[in-house]
Amino acid sequence: MLTSKMIKEAALAAGADICGIGSMDRFKDTPDLWNPRLMYPDAKSIICLAFRIPRGVQRGIETGTQFYQYPSLAYGGTNQMFAPAVLYELGRMIEDEGYEAFVYRNTGARSVQSDMDGKMGRTYSPEEKAFSMESSGNGITGDRRTMPHTRATREGNVPPDLLIHFRLCAVACGIGEIGWSKMLLTPEFGPMQRVVFLFTDAELEPDPLYNGPKLCKMCMKCARECPGGCIPTDRTKSITVNVGGKECTWGDIDVWRCNTAYTNANKYYNPFVPADVFDQNKAFLESTAEMTPENEVAAARALEAYLPSWVGYAMAKCGGCLRGCVSMLEQKGGCLEGKFKNPLRNGKPWRMDR
Ligand code: SF4
Ligand code: SF4
Numbered sequence: 269m270l271t272s273k274m275i276k277e278a279a280l281a282a283g284a285d286i287c288g289i290g291s292m293d294r295f296k297d298t299p300d301l302w303n304p305r306l307m308y309p310d311a312k313s314i315i316c317l318a319f320r321i322p323r324g325v326q327r328g329i330e331t332g333t334q335f336y337q338y339p340s341l342a343y344g345g346t347n348q349m350f351a352p353a354v355l356y357e358l359g360r361m362i363e364d365e366g367y368e369a370f371v372y373r374n375t376g377a378r379s380v381q382s383d384m385d386g387k388m389g390r391t392y393s394p395e396e397k398a399f400s401m402e403s404s405g406n407g408i409t410g411d412r413r414t415m416p417h418t419r420a421t422r423e424g425n426v427p428p429d430l431l432i433h434f435r436l437c438a439v440a441c442g443i444g445e446i447g448w449s450k451m452l453l454t455p456e457f458g459p460m461q462r463v464v465f466l467f468t469d470a471e472l473e474p475d476p477l478y479n480g481p482k483l484c485k486m487c488m489k490c491a492r493e494c495p496g497g498c499i500p501t502d503r504t505k506s507i508t509v510n511v512g513g514k515e516c517t518w519g520d521i522d523v524w525r526c527n528t529a530y531t532n533a534n535k536y537y538n539p540f541v542p543a544d545v546f547d548q549n550k551a552f553l554e555s556t557a558e559m560t561p562e563n564e565v566a567a568a569r570a571l572e573a574y575l576p577s578w579v580g581y582a583m584a585k586c587g588g589c590l591r592g593c594v595s596m597l598e599q600k601g602g603c604l605e606g607k608f609k610n611p612l613r614n615g616k617p618w619r620m621d622r
Contacts, residue, residue, distance in 0.1 A: 286318035288441035294512030311467040316441035321460040347374040367470035377429040442475035449490035453483040493592035496529025524559040
């Protein structure tokens with residue numbers, strides 16, 4: 269008989285760092301377009317595999333001298349290679365036992381609803397669009413956060429692709445909580461992990477929802493270190509959802525501003541772009557500019573010429589929320605205290621003087 273213990277041992281042996289298991293009834297109140305029960309109605313269990321982001325890939329960004337390794341290796345490499353390989357291996361083991369393994373990796377798929385802000389309709393993906401809009405000749409490309417023309421394949425179905433909320437699914441598997449920064453926090457790695465999932469018709473003993481000491485200290489370090497001012501410091505600006513009876517609350521982040529800021533940072537945190545580019549494009553590059561779709565496309569176009577390899581440089585230049593959170597959780601009695609012999613941060617974080 270297939271048991272949770274067998275699954276966890278196999279997952280960890282294959283290379284996952286954490287394995288948590290939830291029951292599908294924890295999604296009974298999840299909105300349809302995000303609800304994995306509609307994707308696989310006979311599924312009984314959801315399995316979450318978490319893969320640590322080695323703290324060392326943040327080192328070059330922390331010192332301000334090497335930005336490429338975190339986004340290319342820890343983020344892209346884990347999403348594209350390490351995690352899918354382990355997930356696939358676990359799926360084979362489960363199917364050898366006679367149960368189905370619906371594997372679900374981090375995906376670039378699109379829904380009729382924006383994976384950014386949950387809005388319906390035609391939502392552009394400016395960071396992708398800017399690259400190909402010129403070659404299309406009409407200033408418009410098909411790169412969007414949504415697939416607005418998609419229709420249900422039969423009555424009663426939701427239109428594909430059904431996307432799941434990764435962080436809330438991880439909570440449903442009991443591995444951690446959502447921090448104020450909206451990042452998933454676990455006791456083992458704080459905010460430093462990526463996750464993948466597997467749905468199966470095997471009825472497995474679920475883990476309890478995380479109920480240990482609060483992982484988020486509400487210190488607002490993430491908000492203070494965000495170069496885009498995307499995370500509110502006002503505690504009333506929050507979003508709360510219920511996952512299987514557990515309340516999850518996070519700051520109401522300006523996701524579109526983050527979308528621009530995490531790739532471009534700003535004048536003081538992006539050493540790859542001359543200061544005058546930021547000065548001349550304040551209307552859409554200032555952290556106080558309203559991030560309309562037009563402004564985001566303009567921002568991406570203004571900056572793309574300076575980034576020789578998009579994947580390896582995106583996400584690295586701010587990372588303020590992640591590194592700020594790690595350093596706080598190491599130093600102020602948080603879950604990462606004592607995990608490393610030396611702290612991530614030894615002094616003030618850098619800020620360019622220009
Ligand atoms: S930096 Fe502080 S407030 Fe932000 S997620 Fe981490 S612990 Fe929570
Ligand atoms: S990823 Fe960067 S821009 Fe986005 S919230 Fe975190 S620090 Fe701010």
